[in-house]
Amino acid sequence: MKLPIWLFAAALSLSTTAVAAQEHKIRISQHHSSQSGVFNDVIIPVKEFIERESDGRIGVETYPNGVLHGPYDGFKALVTNVTDIAPAFPLQNASSFHLSHGWFLPGGFETSYAINQANEELYPEFTKAEYQALGIEVFLHGASAPYQLLTTKEVKSLSDIKGMKISGAGGPVNEMIAAIGGVPVTLPAAETYSAVQQGVVDGVMLPDESIVTYRMHELAKYYVPVEFGRAGDIPFGLNRATYNNLPEDLKDVIYHAGRYGSLLYADFAQRGAEVGKKTLEEHGVTFVELSEQDSATLDAAKAKLWKDFAEKNDANGYRGTEFVEAMRALSKEFGAMTHDQMTARQKEVGKLDILP
Structure with missing residues (x-):
């Protein structure tokens, strides 16, 4: 037609x-x-x-x-x-x-x-x-959401993390791992699952919204709420x-x-x-409750990272202290x-x- x-x-x-x-x-x-x-x-x-x-x-x-x-x-x-x-x-x-x-x-x-x-x-x-x-x-x-620690080995306190090989993304993430006694291992994202599955690393530091993406709910046994940055x-x-x-x-x-x-x-x-958290619960992952002492240790480690960041950047001429103060002011306001x-x-x- x-x-x-x-x-x-x-x-x-x-x-x-x-x-x-x-x-x-x-x-x-x-x-x-x-x-x-x-x-x-x-x-x-x-x-x-x-x-x-x-x-x-x-x-x-x-x-x-x-x-x-x-x-x-x-x-x-x-x-x-x-x-x-x-x-x-x-x-x-x-x-x-x-x-x-x-x-x-x-x-x-x-x-x-x-x-x-x-x-x-x-x-x-x-x-x-x-x-x-x-x-x-x-x-x-x-x-992202805050980084948390997921491990295949039992964790009851921060002292159990000492010496564990933990997969991180490099840079500040690896500094977080070292701050709690872990040994940072930098791996391509695509290799994370196999590295945890094969025991190349004992755990992974990643944000909550990435848990399902990286299928860590299939492998992790313990979830440690370190809240170590985003x-x-x-x-x-x-x-x-x-x-x-x-x-x-x-x-x-x-x-x-x-x-x-x-x-x-x-x-x-x-x-x-x-x-991510709900999926971990559904798969029976243990959520670790840290003691007051461990929480205080974490707070001290976090405070040191802030202090070191400001001092390092100030020393290199990058207005580290001013930036930290501006971030904290908006954090309080928001x-x-x-x-x-x-x-x-x-x-x-x-x-x-x-x-x-």
């Missing part, structure tokens, strides 16, 4: 309009699986936000599963125009960062909402230059050239998409932490910040100097 000429012409006109409406393309790539929470609960809603708020003028293509680059190549992929938005974690380029590592300090913030919002507000003054020195901008800020600076970076080539109104869309993404990442971490409170705060502070 042939279409009437007027209907064919109308359809052609609509098709041409739709194609013309897409003026820019943005690629979001990541090493996370297409089944992961980061992809489905953060990146997909961000993609939809950008396309909707730009009225279709920006088309977004997503590339999960490490299709465009590996987990340690996000920075390079951004500056060489392989991608436009991608994970840019300080831990994966640790020697190039200084104050940014402060977001990993233990016990700093009560919720993922609080630390993400604090990161947004302190970023322009304290850490923006570290990312820009590598040729990128930060698109959204992310933070992966507090795990942002997605932005290709500077891509951003600079956008007209001002679409730059505004990208800015607000990033703030929405920071909120979504906090949602993901908070929700994932609850699921308390147990919720989703709604973070949304209200975003409106209250208005547009921040996050992007150029």
Whole structure:
């Protein structure tokens, strides 16, 4: 059946309009699986936000599963125009960062909402230059739930951890492990499960929302609530050239998409932490209750990490003490910040100097 000429012409006109409406393309790539929470609960809603708020003028293509680059190549992929938005974690380029590592300090913030919002507000003054020195901008800020210790060997007190080989992610995470007497072992994330299963390591330090992702509920026997910091600076970076080539109104869309993404990442971490603990309970993992003495020992170890961080950065000219004081001030102000409170705060502070 042939279409009437007027209907064919109308359809052609609509098709041409739709194609013309897409003026820019943005690629979001990541090493996370297409089944992961980061992809489905953060990146997909961000993609939809950008396309909707730009009225279709920006088309977004997503590339999960490490299709465009590996987990340690996000920075390079951004500056060489392989991608436009991608994970840019300080831990994966640790020697190039200084104050940014402060977001990993233990016990700093009560919720993922609080630390993400604090990161947004302190970023322009304290850490923006570290990312820009590598040729990128930060698109959204992310933070995990606090790191906890899961072991295959029995733990009744902190003294039982001494000498245990514990898998960590390097950098500040390994400092946490050493602070409680463990022996840090840095492994690629993909090898964590087999390393625990085969006894290469006795346990793993990871955030609550990663328990199910790494299937530690299948292997761990003990959960030790050390509350030893968060992966507090795990942002997605932005290709500077891509951003600079956008007209001002679409730059505004990208800015607000990033703030929405920071909120979504906090949602993901908070929700994932609850699921992780519940899953451990369902699999019969023992939750260790630390004594008052052990808790005091942990507090002292955490305080030392804060002190050492400030002094080390001060000595190297990086405003460590000022940064620590600013973090603590916002932590006190934000308390147990919720989703709604973070949304209200975003409106209250208005547009921040996050992007150029």
